[in-house]
Every structure is written in C-alpha cells, then in structure tokens.
Amino acid sequence: MNTMDEQLPSYQKSVLVGGGIVGGLAFLVNIISGYAQISAEPSVTILGIMAIMSLITCLVAMTGALISTWHYSQFLEQPITLGKGALIGLFTGIAVAVVSTLLNQMWSALNPDFNQQVMESVIASFEQLDLPEEQIQAQTDMLYNSMKNSGSIRGILSSIISGSVFYGILNALTGMLGVKLFIQNKIPPRDYIDISETE
C-alpha cells in the first residue's frame, strides 16, 4: 500500500463523469443510427451511414477514460502512476457499460417496437448484399438471439458483464494515455518522496 494514496482525492466522481458522458453519447449514437436505419429504405448506403456512426461510437467509447483522467487531474496536486490511470480507465469502462445498457433498456421500455424494427431493417439490408446464404443466415440468427435476450434479466446482466470486460480493458489502455497527456507531464512521479523531507 502506498503511503501517499491516502492523500490522493477519490476518483469515483471522475469515473462517473467519464462513464456517464460516454455511456450517454454511445447510447445517443446508437439511437440515432437506429432511427436512420428504420426510417430509410433498406440499402447499402444505410449500412454505410451505420458504419460511420459506429466509427464515431468506437472513438467515443474509448475516450471515456481520457475524460475521467482529465477530470481527475483537476483535483490533483501530485501525479499518479500509470497503474492508477489504468484502474480509473477500467472503472470508467464498467460505468460506460452500465450506463449505456440501462439507457438502452429504458428506451426499449418506452419504445417496445424499436429493437424489432431495427433488426428487421438491418436484416432486409443484409439480404441486398452479395453474401453467401449461410453467412446471411448466421448473422440473422445472431441478431435475432441478441434481440430476444436483450429484455430479460439474463440478457441485461450478460450485456453489462461482457460490456464491462471489453470497455474496461480498452479504457484501461486509454486511461494510461490520459495519465501521460493530462497528469504525468505536469509533475514528477508520485511514488517517490524526497528523503530530505522525511528525515
């Protein structure tokens, strides 16, 4: 246990800020792309729009830890290690998974037909692609199973758990980057204190 950990402010608030913002943004991008998908005729262009939207989501989902470490750096008077940054990123990833899953569930409760409409539209677009029948069938089955389980307790839990693992690990990486960008350059490593101060 590091003796100076006790002097560091808690990072829970920063994790909630980063996870909340990014979870909310990821949910919004999903909803917008879902409605773009539903309201248009099935076409490869719509899949292209989804690809662009998902590219944004991908970048956003990995920036959660950057937001958290930046927010945390505002309260720091001493630097933290990369390990601490990874930990902040891990918890931010978990927060992203929880927030986005819960928002998706709330949206599904308010609009029960939304997921069904999105799935039917995506499947209709898949059928326009030049793919072997077995690939289309495999993809359709996977989408159908995802949608069928999404509303159940098991589906929600598995979504939170698997999302926490993937977002957690990826945000742990960007959490370390956040330490480099926002914290480490300002002040020297914290794990060390001057002997002359202790003696």
Place this chain on the structure above:
Amino acid sequence: MKADKGSPQITRKYRIGYGIGVLGLTLVWLGAMGPGVWPFNSGVLASATHSSFSMLCHQLPERALMINGNLTLVCARCAGFYSGLLASWTLFGLVCWGKEEMLKTGLNKAGYFLVAILIAVLANVAGQFIGLWSTPASLRFLLGIILGAALIAVIYQTVLSEKYMIKLNSSIYEYHG
C-alpha cells in the same frame, strides 16, 4: 526502503501489469474474432459478445473476416486493431525485458506515428464512404494492426518514461510503491 536500479519491487509491479495486459487483450481478441477461434461453440456467449461489440464496430458481415467457417464479430479493420493491440503488447514487453534501451530509442516518436496512422485510417474510411476507392479486407486488416501497434507503442513509451524517472530519482528519492 531504498529503490535501486532494477529494484525487485518495481520489476514485479511491471511484470504483473504486463501479465494482466496480455490476459485482458487476449480476452478482447478472442471476443472480437468470434466462435471461429473459440475452443467451444456457445450461441448464448456469441450473442452476448456480438451485442457488446455492437457499440465498438459496425459489424457489417461483408466487411468481416471468415475464420474456420465463422464470421468474426467485428469488421476486418477492428479485427486487425485488436490483433495489433495483443501482438504488440506481447512483443514490446518481451523486447523490453531484454533490450529496454533499444526499445526506448525505437519508440521515441511513437506519438507522431499514432497520429499519422490515425489520419491514414480516417482518410481510408472517408474515401471508401464517398466512393473514391474500395479497400480490400486484407489492407483494412493491416491498417488496423498498425493502428493497434501504434497505440501500444505510445503506451510503452509512457511506461518506459515512468521507469526512466524511477531510475533517475532512485538515487535521491525513497520508494513507497
């Protein structure tokens, strides 16, 4: 306790971090590659994993790779990205143990490289979207690998800087890790 160069406490800390990184990135890689590389075939797990990656990738089937008769759960570029993360994290760590100084010199401009490859990927996506060109899956996979490797290079550069500061300060500072 006084921390000297190559302190067992510091080395142990980095080795644990390295091991956790390898395990975590292997998990992400297995998830991204899908049932084609899994030792078992679970429909429930495939659906949950597919659902999780839906916020990280467009998952278009014609952009995915086919492995052992199964489509990957992410597109070729993302599959390359996760492969690049895992491969470079593992390799840089191994090099770091044997030739740390060489790695430190090699990763000196990693940040610029990351920005350059990020611009290249975005240009590739934009060009493809507006119909200027069509990039084959192999090239998208390769770009993804380079992007993942560049991200890990920046992280290793940061890790090595931290280690360097520890060594630099070890003669005058006391270790409390």
